[in-house]
Amino acid sequence: MADASLMDKIVSLSKRRGFIFQSSEIYGGLANTWDYGPFGVELKNNLKRAWWTSNVHQRDDIYGMDAAILMNPKTWEASGHLQSFADPFVKCPACSNFFKFDKIWDEIWNSDWCRSLVETMEGAKDTAVLIKWAKSKGKDLAPNLSLVKEPAVTISWIAELHHKFAGVNLDFKNFMGRIAASADGVSRIPCPSCGGILPENSMPANLMLETYFGPVRETAQKVYFRPETAQGMFVNFTNILDSRHPKLPFGLAQIGKSFRNEITPGNFIFRTREFEQMEIEYFVRPEESDAKLKEWIEARYQWYIDLGINKDNLRIRPHDKGELAHYAKACSDIEYEFPFGWSELEGVANRADFDLKQHASFSGKDMTYYDDASKQRFYPYIIEPSGGVDRSILAFLVDAYHEDIVRDEKRVVLRFSKALAPVKVAVLPLLRNRPEIVGLAKELSHDLKKDMVAVYDDTGAIGKLYRRQDEVGTLYCVTVDVQSLEDKKVTVRDRDTMQQERVEISQLKTYLLERLK
Incomplete structure (x- = not known):
């Protein structure tokens, strides 16, 4: 269920606790660009490490890569990006904002004014509530x-259609079109930002981000920031064949930045112009592609669950034929129910043999695979699991966010899995004005840092320190108190159960490592 208030809480917590900041905020920021703070970068690195371990280190058939961001422009001619990498968009004549035309009704549904109006209408008995809303929040x-x-x-046109709000399932597009109607009563498309009437026809917008290669602009070569990491793996296909001599099926994996001039970036870090991808290009025999596609969809779906995502918040959605990219034989999205609704986490596509054929044609190089058994050359089909690092971070933040009531007070806790938690252990002195307690706590923290991500904090009362660590998802808190000086034991508190246990200092590291496995 969409919940805009949850997104507000995530954004607020992300800044307050050092996960994600607005980029160059002191200068007014740059729209939809974000910086990862101390805890955010730990979470991000943990996510990428978990992906790399699962897909490269724990497999024998996938090799890692890190291709350059800037590539020869012919790459993008061959891939089709220069000719057709465009989205249809419309510009609101009233507020001058741009919107993706094919996603416009999703934008309307998730807009502030639409959510407010729908909430106001719930339980209403007649159209009078529309008048009241229009004169208050609507303005x-x-x-x-x-x-x-x-x-x-406007109300007269709605009433003419006999719309009632009690017990009737209204057609959303028709209804919203009517509230944006002009005096002639013809249904229009309202602007998600200001409610103004949008044009009925869209315009194309190329999503490639340009720059120039060379110090002198007049003689510099126009190049492009890559819009995806995939092409860097395709153009290195023959290099991998020559250097590693792999047998089909095999794959290439890469994590890296990509750039797109998105028309409507938004929803925090979900859609941005600078983003990071985790992509695999898995080369298979054409006759095996359908089965391999199914295997990869199931494997990638399970990966999110294994890292802590609630299964109820995930789904697999196959693409309709009309939705498929021109090169794709089939594709399914792994979707997550974000606060703004169901949206893609990762796409898994059967790209057929389009990419290698295109690069062979444009480069004049042989991009086929030679099969020793059959003594034949052919273009392998490509299965592509492609996920976003940033939108995955957002999904894990949303899924981990919980509010508990402890002793009649609200406790906010991020229940990250052990693999993703930015901090594993926090060492806290009960009394920061006792040098011997502080000294022992710092000594323990320094020792634990050799084997796990640990932090030391003495900037508040113990209750406040616990809440602070809960909000960043720290798994265990180790408290050093007066008794620790005598019995050589510390108190270890579990994040999720909040149970506390006294543990001998000499056994502390072993105790924690066993639980962090």
Whole structure:
């Protein structure tokens, strides 16, 4: 269930606890660019490490790569990006904002004014509630909406359709089109930002981000920031054949930055112009591609569950034929139910043999695979699991976020899995004005850092320190108190159960490592 308030909580916590900051915020920021803070970068590195371990280190058939971000422009001619990597968009004449035309109704549904209006309508018995909303919240949230500017005229068209709000399943597009209607009553498309009437026809917008290679602009070569990491693996296909001599099936894996001039970036780190991808290009025999596609979909779906995502918040959605990319034989998305609704975490596609054929044609190089057994050359099919690091981070943040009531007070806790938790152990002195307690706590923290991510904190009372560590997902808190000086024991507190146990200092590291396995 979409919950805008949860997203607000995630954004607030991310800044407050040092996960994610607005980029160059002191200068007013740069729209939809984000910096990962101390805990955010640990979480991000843990996620990438878990992906790399699962897909490269624990397999014998996948090799890692790190291709350059800037590539010969012919790469993007061959891939089709220069000719067709564009999204249809519309520009609102009232507020000048741009929107992806094929996603416009999703944008409307998730807009502030639409959510407010739908919430207001729940349980309403007649259209009077629309008038009330238009004169109050509507003016602030959607000043250019026809319902706000001309409530009486708009309501008359709605009433003519006999819309009632009790016990009736309204057609969303028809209804929203009516509240954006002009005086003629013809249904229109309302702007997700201001409610103004959008154009009926879209325009194409190329998503490639350009730059120039060379110090003098007049003679510099125009190049592009890569919009995906995949092409770097395709153009290195023959290099891998020559250097590693792999047998089919085999794959290449890469984690790296990509860039797209998105028309409507937003929803925090979900859609940005600079983002990081985790991609695999898995080369298979054409006749085995359907079976391998199914295997990869199941494996990638299970990976998220194994790292702690609630299964109820995941689903696999196969693409319709009309939704498939022109090169794809089949594709399924692994989707997560974010606070703004179901959206893609990762796509797993059967790209057929399009990519190798294209690069062979444009480069004049032989990109086929020679099969020793059959003595034949052919283009392998490619199965591509492609996921976003940043939107995965957002999914794990949302899924880990919990609010508990402890002693009549709210406790916010991020229940990350052991693999993803940014901090494994926090060492806390009970009394920061006792040098011997502080000294012992710092000594323990320093020793634990050799084997795990541990932090030391003495900047508050113990209750506040516990809550602070809960909010960043720290698995265990180790408290050094007065008694520790006498019995050589410390108190270890579990994040999820909040149970406490006295552990001998000499056994502390062994105790923690056993639980962190």
